[in-house]
Amino acid sequence: MTERKGTAKLDYLRKIEKEIQQKWEEEKMFECDAPVEQSTNKNKYLVTFPYPYMNGRLHLGHTFCLSKCEFAVGYQRLKGKRCLFPFGLHCTGMPIKACADKLKREMECYGNPPQFPDEEEGEEENKPKAGDEIIIKDKSKGKKSKAVAKSGGAKYQWDIMKSLGLQDDEIEKFADAAHWLDYFPPLAVEDLKSMGVKVDWRRSFITTDVNPFYDSFVRWQFVTLKERKKIKFGKRYTIYSPKDGQPCMDHDRQTGEGVGPQEYTLIKMKMVEPYPFKLSELKGKNIFLVAATLRPETMFGQTNCWVRPDMKYIAFDTASGDVFICTRRSARNMSYQGFTKENGVVPQIMELLGQDILGCALSAPLTSYKVIYALPMLTIKEDKGTGVVTSVPSDAPDDIAALRDIKKKQALREKYGIKDDMVLPFEPVPIIEIPGFGILSAPFVCDELKIQSQNDREKLAEAKEKVYLKGFYEGIMLVEGFKGQKVQDVKKPIQKMMVEKGEALIYMEPEKQVISRSSDECVVALCDQWYLDYGDQEWKQQASDVLKQMETFCDETRKNFEATLAWLQDHACSRTYGLGTRLPWDEQWLIESLSDSTIYMAYYSVAHLLQGGVLNGQGPSPLGIKPEQMTRGVWDFIFFKDAPFPKTNIPKESLQKLKQEFEYWYPVDARVSGKDLVPNHLSYYLYNHVAMWPNDSGKWPQAVRANGHLLLNSEKMSKSTGNFLTLSQAISKFSADGMRLALADAGDTVEDANFVEAMADAGILRLYAWLEWVKEMIANQGSLRTGPTDSFNDRVFISEMNAGIIKTEQQYEKMMYKEALKSGFFEFQAAKDKYRELATEGMHRDLVFQFIENQTLLLAPICPHLCEHIWTLLGKPGSLMNASWPVAGPVNEVLIRSSQYLMETAHDLRLRLKAYMQPPKSKVSCSGSQSQLIAVVVD
Template sequence: MDHDRSSGEGVGPQEYTLIKMRVQELHGKLASLAPKVVFLIAATLRPETMHGQTNCWLGPDLNYITIEAKNGDVYVCTKRAARNMAYQGMLRVENKVLPIVEMKGYELMGTKLTAPLTSYKTIYTLPMMTVKEDKGTGVVTSVPSDAPDDFAALIDLKNKPALREKYGITEEMVNVEPVPIIDVPEFGTLISAPSVCQMMGIKSQNDKEKLVEAKEKVYLRGFYEGTLIIGEFKGKKVQEIKKAIQEKLVKAGEAELYQEPEKQIISRSGDECVVALCDQWYLDYGESEWRKQVEQSLSDLDTYHGEVRRNFEATIDWLKGHTCARTYGLGTRLPWDEKWVIESLSDSTIYMAYYTFNLRASGKDLVPNHLTYYLYNHTAIWPTQKEMWPTGIRANGHLLLNSEKMSKSTGIFLTLTDALDKYGADGMRLALANAGDSIEDANFETQVADSGVLRLWTFVELAKELMIEKDTMRSGPNTVNDKMFIAEMNLKIRETEEHYKTLMFKESLRTGFFEYSNLFHQYHLSLTKASEYLAEASHCFRLRLKSHMTSGKGKKGETPTAPQPPSHGIVWVAKTFPKWQSIILTTMHDIYKKNKSLPDNKELSKALGSAPSLKKYMKKVMPFVQAVRERMDKFGESALKDTVEFDECSILEENMDYLQATLDLEGIELKWTEECENERTQEEVVPGEPYLTFFNATCLQLELINPQPHTGLFQAILPVYENDNLAAILNRLKRCERSVKPSMKITFHRFKDPVLGPRVIPTMADILQGTEQISEDEFFSLKGDSIHYTSNGSMTYLGTKILYLVQ
């Protein structure tokens, strides 16, 4: 049962054909088994290829055992395979593995075998290093004409005498050639595996990656397109005669049917699971008429996610009999056979009425079992009442914690109570909604929860500030910006509603909280082309700043010095495109208007190559064309115009405070590129794409002290630049001291005696004793290593400290 598994949920049984290869002479450890008949048994998925057997592979270092079969013969295989056989009624003693002889693979090398269907009377056991103990029986039939792995390993043994000598293999034992058995399109009858190995340059079994690719090519083409060219079924398609050859081998006593899990399955008790043949009651999921009803039910079902629907389709495709009862545990007794208890997954799939018209939410791991049974059972009980069938299933992934699987044993877990105590209900909801929408495992990130709490707190504080300032806000007819703001908000509301309807909570959070909140901060921008320009320009400026701050490579053995953060910047703006670029834009625009699209770059190159004025720029032409194409992806046809539709300098000037804040600069100048001495800047900066350079201006440090008790505000040390005014100092203080809010009124006070004043013990009854307020029309000057203030044309020494008060 899936729910009894610790790992491997959804993994089913894989059927193999066990090929019985009789040992001709009992030597070594096998000699003690005489006079019994001994077989090496190989598990294969391709019984139709047995005509091409040339040898048998064993893992030299693998552990093998001999066990007695039901008919008294003796089988050689791995202990793991024997355990599966024991539970499938294939051994003399059921449900137990009783080894007769144990040995290593190398002890069986060179054993003579008689194998069914092959044209060789005798084949030998040979060493292969890649034989696995956890798949099949540890005994592998070798068909080098059809299997690239077999061909490469055989060639290794032929070409490496030292390898043969190590395992006692003679040249006679490897003196075999691949047998053509299948005619494959492209490869013909000239043996598929050798052909593809030659084509791909595979020279050894160590070319593992190439061998995997070769195997996929040969096996797929051989099985689905190949025709058998040997034996009783000669001339027939391989995929049509696989079952017939299997049945022939089993009937002749030369093979048996065997099953093992497709992948490893570990039970909750820690044991590795096997495929067992049991006396059992089954629900015949997969029965043709029943399956048609379920497929109809699925077609009408809202799965919310395409991957979930594909998983249901895949499950319905392979699901057949399901064991629906067991002899132990709690549950309902099977009415017609009360020694059986109905298994829980089969006893809990008819749900309360609301599940059939609202929704069934569950984990993605239940799609291959529980949820598919849910569809089957409803269609069986109400075959003609479709209104009783499920209408929606929302499957979700598991929940990770900081990208790791939660487990108490590893200490990686978070209880609901602890999470609520730490983040609160709203912070939890935000982090859970952000964890993921698809059926991939959702990831609860504590960092997101922390930042979510901060975002929510900031949002509440913003709302409080806006309410305080409500009476001072303007009123009157809506401007264009107001209308655009309202339209954007309404769009986000509609998008969020749609995401909620489809249970896409991360998308709902994105549009209904993050993007909706961001609209407020964009409100003062132009929401037309000018706003797009500002957003793109500020993004490029941030990338430019990041590049500027990246440490260069230092000398060998030395740690590179991190660049000093710049204080100021210059934004260079171009009035026009260079002449050669204007010609390209005009040409591309004319072609676009004529054809409603642009041709490929080859056609554009021809059109532009005929312009005489572009000849000396030909190396730059196509890179510029490609850059224009990329701008078109963002801005559409407007990217082909050789001018911009707004005043760049006005937009930048109006938003200078925003640019300074986002770049953390003290000042930004605007200049035309024609003023720049750098020719590259003049050539490459174009209209609509300003360029930012940085520099550090001279400054001196000024200490600002808050003498007010109980404010939570103390001192701040800030740089002062030439011609700074109080507004610049105030903005700098707000960035440095987050407790200073926009709604607060700040006044600044200097000491009348800038030398003695800061040294006098302040009087709490008169905290401004010995000071005077600095007026807004004053500005600061730097003279040598001291700061002065200028008022009415006269310059006075300021000192190194001033006071600031919050009202």
Template sequence: MAVADEIECSSLNVGVKRNRKILGVEVSMHGAGMDHGMEWDAMWRSAGGVLESEKMSSNTDGAKSHARRDLLLKIQSEAQTCWEESKVFEAEPGNGLPGPGEKFFGNFPYPYMNGLLHLGHAFSLSKLEFGAAYHRLRGSNVLLPFGFHCTGMPIKASADKLAREIQQYGNPPVFPAAEDDSSAEVADDSQADQAAAVAPDKFKSKKSKAAAKTGMQKFQWEIMRGFGLSNEEIAKFQDPSHWLTYFPPLAKEDLKAFGLGCDWRRSFITTDMNPFYDAFVRWQMRKLKKMGKVVKDMRYTIYSPLDGQPCADHDRASGEGVQPQEYVLIKMMVIPPFPPKLKALEGKNVYLAAATLRPETMYGQTNCWVLPDGNYGAFEINETDVFIVTARSALNLAYQHLSRVPEKPTCLAELTGNDLIGLPLKSPLSFNDIIYALPMLTILTDKGTGIVTSVPSDSPDDYMALQDLITKPALRQKYGVQDEWVLPFNVIPIINIPEFGDKSAEKVCLDLKIKSQNDKEKLAEAKRMTYLKGFTDGVMIAGEFNGRKVQEAKPLIKNKLLGEGSAVLYSEPEKKVMSRSGDECVVALTDQWYITYGEAEWKQKAVKCLENMNTFSAETRNGFEHTLGWLNQWACSRSFGLGTRIPWDEQFLVESLSDSTLYMAYYTIAHHLQNGNMYGQEISSIKPEEMTDEVWEYVFCDGPAPNSNISPALLSKMKQEFKYWYPFDIRVSGKDLIQNHLTFSIYNHTALLPEHHWPRGFRCNGHLMLNSEKMSKSTGNFRTLREAIEDFSSDATRFALADAGDGMDDANFVFETANAAILRLTKEIAWMEEVIAAESSLRGGPPSTYADHVFANEINIAVKETEKSYNAFMFRDALKSGFYDLQLARDEYRLSCGAAGMNRELLGRFMDVQTRLITPICPHYAEHVWQKILKKEGFAIKAGWPVAGTPDPTLRSANKYLQDSIVLMRKLLQKQESGSKKPKKGAAPPPSAENKLTVGLIYVNEHYDGWKEQCLRVLQSNFDSQARSFAPDEEINEALRNCFIDRETNFKQVQKLCMPFIRFKKDEARNVGPQALNLKLPFGEINVLEENLELIRRQLGLEHVEVLPVFDGAARAKAGKHASVLDKNPPSPETTTDTFRSAPLDSVIVFVYEDIVFSNHNGVRRILWPLDLEHESQHAVAVFVSTTAIAPLPPFCLVVITARRVCSWRAKPLQLWHGRFQCTYTMPPWLEHHRRHRGRQLA
């Protein structure tokens, strides 16, 4: 709901003469800035008028109004219609290759089409859209295409699930009553339960992230109903192809409503439904295989048992980016005779299988750990061997060819940890012939096998658990642990770490004063301290590899264990992974097709590509570098889902991330192939079967001219268009795709295309939150793109997206920001309409006043800063400088102009510049202003970047000094006035109206002196202007001691004053350079203040203001009793010292007139009187709400005007009117003559 429409706002006063009708009578009003404008608006309302800017928010029936939002929707529709009719976004290549900046080709990862686009899609897409719009505005030839991804298993899985529900429950289905079965919910280990209270308008759900991602309601039918579909329509989604024809067109409609500047002729969907794209992917895969970059191999991969195939990132409900974690499984043989619980296993080789990441530590084993109340099983590995492990790890083993029955664990006995305590074991590499299974209370059974081998010399956890059993007989008794299983076993030194010695775990546990195995935080710190040091600095002091560094010995010991059959390799997911089908994934050893990412020569090319790319942030570059470091072979084939068949092995499909690495090139020629139809099924001059590998090679890889039925002219045209647009300039994406899709794209570009076509830039962003909470369907904190546009309009949505954030951290879309944008944009439209309507009343001529120059400078600064932000793709900063800051500058200008009013030429430039700067973010609004209000030719989106002069930083600094000074003066004045209103007991009463504070004396010192001067000179001599760095603090302090400060005063006392000043100036110098250390400001402070005396007087409500040099004796005398303030708080550059006092009356002048006309005409009260005896016919008008002086009078005089005879239309008695006026002029002769003849002076 666009609540901004409920907010009432007063008219934005333009500071010009405006005519309004009050009760049908036109009244002339001269605005004198914001304050006066507000007075006139108040008069207008009191007379029953309605402001133009309030008409949109008025609502006669009392209901909430959406008029402002609806106005933006209307403007949006008009602009989009105009754009579509003019085909402004259809991009055609120029002649020849483009020069730098002449073209801009940006793209975005096509979204998956199993639902509607949401604000998360729009957020990432907005970064591309804003950047493309900026380059279009600057005159670049811009290509922004958009495709739709349908490859993979989610659509097929959902369609099949829907078919099963209809088969089981009917059409429409009648589902069984819902059961509150929390065990059926999908857990999510990445999110802790939130203890915070939920807002009353928010729905709190127990569903996890996995449930949210898949919409994991119990039934697929209910998910489809959530899209607002009828029962009849839902049934059609049993056919996967219906998803492909239903959701992509809806997404296209939503993106058009969003205002996306897309060339829709180039859109396409993936899968073999689009025969042209299908041919493109087949060519790509064939070429990779020919280059030896696609191989068939046995590899560990994340695998969905339910789906019966590998589960890549895009197939996961949770656990994106999770990789297989490899362990070494140590076979710890149980020594016969077996206890009763294991009798059924006699004749078998029974092992407790412990998973370890540190095989080099096996020399130091003293025992084995089990979880007393943990559940274990004895699982058959082959005909002779049995592993005792958890059921979860047994399932992983079964998919790694370590089960007698492949993919099905066979449990011969169910056991608990208590059943295993005391088992005698023979463990490989251990110096102890026999070790025992002992209880450990902190084992996690969702990691490893639930069996842990103990090395207390190097593992803090093992050390503390063993110490607990050694030192606590009651603990041994509780778990039936016999003394001989524990007490004879001592810590065995096996690794020497220089920092910790040869018993690192013991030393660190003692140093950290860890009390028991339950002290989790300290144990985590102990592990952090020892594990890395052990690997990088440790040296083996035991075993076959004695004397070798640990990092050298580790792989050798691992291979020794595996070679002897004392251990096997075992893998499991690093973290929990849930497939979109709802099952927990395992790691499987599968024989399938892989792309050989990570191969040394290929990786070298990928690294080179990354080095030459613009990643827009160090964090993004680090993410790519990290991924290139670990990425290895990638399973590229699937047996289930939608997509393109692997050309040479058609039982498999190309998986969804492997058909999506080079399609940016496909955009460049898609319109030639598909004739504007996203499915590639329109009649075209090219047939799909004509797109042979030779044709693709010719177009994309400078291959020889193919023998083809396609006309040579068309082939050449496609090739030239590809060469014009490629390489693409930027690809915008969420940061989660760095670890797969984006890195895959780098690899494939370097393999398939020549170097001059490699990508130029990737820009990544964080995820989007809504109102500071994670966006989630399950909690109701969710918005589709369509809903956002309907609620706020496209431009307000885009405004809030730009304001949400730009970095790799998660951004925040705030509904209040979107609502405020509705109000801001519509108010700005109303204000500009007012300005244009009253244009003739604006001050003419070129900009000439101080306020004019400041405002013009702020416009130039806004242009330059916004340009810089757009170029860096920092759109929040662009919004700040190009809209927020510019608005503030305009408002300050209006206030500064006062009665003189604003300059017509400058306001015209402001409106022009502001419209252009906001165009990339709010293009519909900009188009309306450009064409309908400013009456400009052409389109705003192609209007060109505004020309700006060089910003004057000195003028900006001077204005900041002025504004800051006014703020400080106002605070001081308020403090003095409020202090005088609350006198202490026995003190003088508060001042009367006659001696109100009306005079301001501003004392200025334009040169640093005293200890501040000395500090600055010391800093100047110790500052490196090129590096913007200072000498060490010790040298600066020594220099201070050697200056006059130390000789003439107590250095320590003065140092307390110096240090804060020095810190401030050092920070300032690091930011702005050596000018921050100058002894004077770069502008004359007295000149600035004197030039703006009227503004200061008006803003502070004073009658008289003087700017005085502090070292002038006569000036100091004017401070009177306040002179002591100048010594206590002396002024210095950037800081004035101000005093305020009441003005004494020099005289009282009473004018008594015979003929004064008082009028109360149509609600406007006027007094008319003659001011010049020689021109009796001339009269002046003073409106009572004004504070303008009636005539030049002596300083500080009380003027009383009365009359002996009153002429009033309503015959009301004229009240005595008096007021105090400041005047710097002497009494003119005509007024003195007037006083003698027509009035009399009273003392």
């Protein structure tokens, strides 16, 4: 972070901003109601931003995304539309409750304020491991208590709260989740107001059942969805946190957002007696090495299985009475999928090293070999699968490379006690023919790439990509029963056959590691749960219909939507832990945070009339309505066009007013969000709108504008590295308009944008210089030229202003704010500078003030405070917020190109003159042509 020498200009801009913000608030500038008389041409603009989560202060990443809404509203107001930008604050879900509970546990274990255990360097072997029970001594009170050691790298919640600038006596209040709801939302409102956002704050609210009106709205939504058969109940595989005791949805995760369950076929390879010495006590029991594979159709070609000699495995009892051997991590997953008698409990018999089972004989399903053996492979990883790997050297490059290694290297066999007859007789079995690769694809490709050993990792990766992709799409089965069939057609039938014979099981684990906000590594669990059936083909098609008529502003966003709608399946919408609204028909469950946030934009239309601007909805209602009066029939009447008038004691005119607000403001004209929400929230947004208004396409979303993440000075924002700015810090450092200018300049596409502090600093200087120049022109307007505006430079300047207005309007329409800033400020200012430089007859007063007015309007959506101030300096009646976008006159392209040609020619001549005027190295007389050229340039 760079140090700034002086802040006078910054302070001056911030003083203007505070004055302007106060003026807007006094004039209720951004409060907007539906007109009493509505016409079919509503001429309105409703923009929304996913309400941010209230477990901390808003940061620059939030600000970048919501700035797109802010710029859009500023522009659309100038285009004469009635604009509404409402802003809610999200508290539903796990994070707040998890943080509060974590804080409470720390205070119970370590005292208040906590005295955390010292962590001395150089004693790693003596430090407790994650999950170990430890004794903590409270130094301040002389007490001892038990606690559980945390995983390395995790911070104490108390320290996190201190990093937010909170004092000890303040932090202890956050052990109550309700305090978070009182503390952070008002700070968010305060920070956003200091940014100058054009929000109608009367319509703001916090979520959860703390807000009785919003709670009633969400209950109505879910009753309607259940009645329309969109919500179902049953056992479903889901990402699950054992520590939290419930499904772990995207918003509940520290890492692994977007990760879903991955299905494997769990191959049961039965150990043949006599068992290895370490397992001799299990004689008479059925013992299986279990391997997770994505390619059940290749099991016909098994020649051995692989285990890693130094990896830890466990043997445990299954519900069927069999004993399974695999890694502890995979056994933990299995215990939540019905593999063990007690859900979530792994009945461990013993711990083993891979070397303890090397050389054991196995009976494997489908292979033509009667017995195969467990052989060593050193590259097996513990974070995927079971740690036991089936070997199919005919079709797996890794397997043929490793098998060739152990066949060639007697020393390797001797090191691990592997006899020759466990390896040498086993050759690859032809099971699949792939065009161009033959019937033994893996050996063919490995030979082609000259792979020497299993350590040729890069070449093996290339080989796998070739074999697996081509094999899936073009491979033809050679084995009896499936001969002549395509690989992609037999995967499921072969899996089904093996499962029915008891030779395999269905096993799931997360595609990648998922860590919950309570720092728990998640599993895949088979859970009873209420879920939204996003896999339903009819509903999926309806969501696709919404997408077809919706503006996405770029092809990549549309393709991301299409890909998501293609694969999206069930989504668990209930949980037992956290904050939120209870399922109306089954109140042991809470509605999870991605499920209560799909149509809440409709609630914005009426929130101000129900809540009266009180965030928690517990103030007096402007219409005198009580939460308990908001029955299902009342909500139906407000939101559904043909719903009958309900039985209620709410006055008819009040209900008509609520309905009128919704009918006027809906649909959402633009929703602005991060691209990472396309695979979840934004797709659910489409699904739920079509589910609630299936026969009213006029209520469906009109546009979604997705953007990338925000980098800070070309690096990822991170609190731990210090490369991080909150919204309030950014405003303090750069002013609201300086920050907004840099946000607009940061980037437009779905690629990551870059907020550059040097650009923000330069923006302060640019804005200050622009304001000073305006003040100078106002003070000296009497000295400016008057009369006709018909000189060459006048006409060029007029055309360039008109061209700038047209180009900037086009960019604002496309929500391309970096480009709008370029044409509407940087290039616009350059046109003025050129006019000032070339107009030797002097700048024309009318054109100077026309330019100032145009520039003020073009920049207003991005830097509204400074522009409002300049508008006042110009003596314009009323607020700039009620002004109109400038009307562009004709553009004379020939004139502009002529001016550009003259500029370039003059520049070229100046360079040549400079070259000719330089003293020559040797004395040369000046020729006649050179003298003429110099004369022309001087003239």
